[in-house]
Amino acid sequence: xxxxxxxxxxxxxxxxxxxxxxxxxxxxxxxxxxxxxxxxxxxxxxxxxxxxxxxxxxxxxxxxxxxxxxxxxxxxxxxxxxxxxxxxxxxxxxxxxxxxxxxxxxxxxxxxxxxxxxxxxxxxxxxxxxxxxxxxxxxxxxxxxxxxxxxxxxxxxxxxxxxxxxxxxxxxxxxxxxxxxxxxxxxxxxxxxxxxxxxxxxxxxxxxx
Numbered sequence: 001x002x003x004x005x006x007x008x009x010x011x012x013x014x015x016x017x018x019x020x021x022x023x024x025x026x027x028x029x030x031x032x033x034x035x036x037x038x039x040x041x042x043x044x045x046x047x048x049x050x051x052x053x054x055x056x057x058x059x060x061x062x063x064x065x066x067x068x069x070x071x072x073x074x075x076x077x078x079x080x081x082x083x084x085x086x087x088x089x090x091x092x093x094x095x096x097x098x099x100x101x102x103x104x105x106x107x108x109x110x111x112x113x114x115x116x117x118x119x120x121x122x123x124x125x126x127x128x129x130x131x132x133x134x135x136x137x138x139x140x141x142x143x144x145x146x147x148x149x150x151x152x153x154x155x156x157x158x159x160x161x162x163x164x165x166x167x168x169x170x171x172x173x174x175x176x177x178x179x180x181x182x183x184x185x186x187x188x189x190x191x192x193x194x195x196x197x198x199x200x201x202x203x204x205x206x207x208x209x
Contacts, residue, residue: 029059030059030061031061032063044166058188065078079125083134087198088134089135091139092139093118093145095144096116097116097117122145135187138156138160142164142165142166
C-alpha cells in the first residue's frame, strides 16, 4: 500500500500531531508555582532538572517566573498573578551568596563563620503563597538561610521542610529518601485536593449526600 500524500504534507501532519500531544500533556497537568532561582551551578541544575521531572511525573505542571511565565507588570504583581492562578507551590532555596557579617547596628556580632543565603525571592514568593493558602512544600540546600526569614527554624511548619545535603548526598540519593517521597506525595495530594475544591461550581444544583 502506497501513501500518495506529499512529504511536506506528512511533515506538517507530524508537527501538528506533536503540538497536539504537547497540548494534551499540558492539559492534564495541574499548574503549580515552582519558586527557584536562575543562577545555578552544575550540581544545582541537575537537582532542579530532576525536581521538574518528579513534578511532571506526578502530572503537575511547574510554572516559574520568568522562565515559563512573564507578564508586562511589576514583579510583585507578576508573583501575585502566578500565585492566584496556581494550586500549590514548591519552593527551592539553593545556595546563592556566601556572606560574612562584619558589623551590626546594635547588639553583639554573630559568629564570624560565613553563611549561605539564597535568592531574595525565595523569601517573597513562598510568603505570598502561604498568605493565599496554597499547599506549600519547602526544599532547601543545606545551611541556606538557616537563620534567615521564613527558612529559619520555627517560622514555617516543620513538616513542610526537606533538606538536600548537597555536599554528602547525590541528587539521586535525595530523591530516593523516604523523607522526600513522603513529603512530596502528601503535598501532591493536597494540590489535587485544592484543584478539585477551587474548580467546583460556586452554586450546587443537586444534593450529593
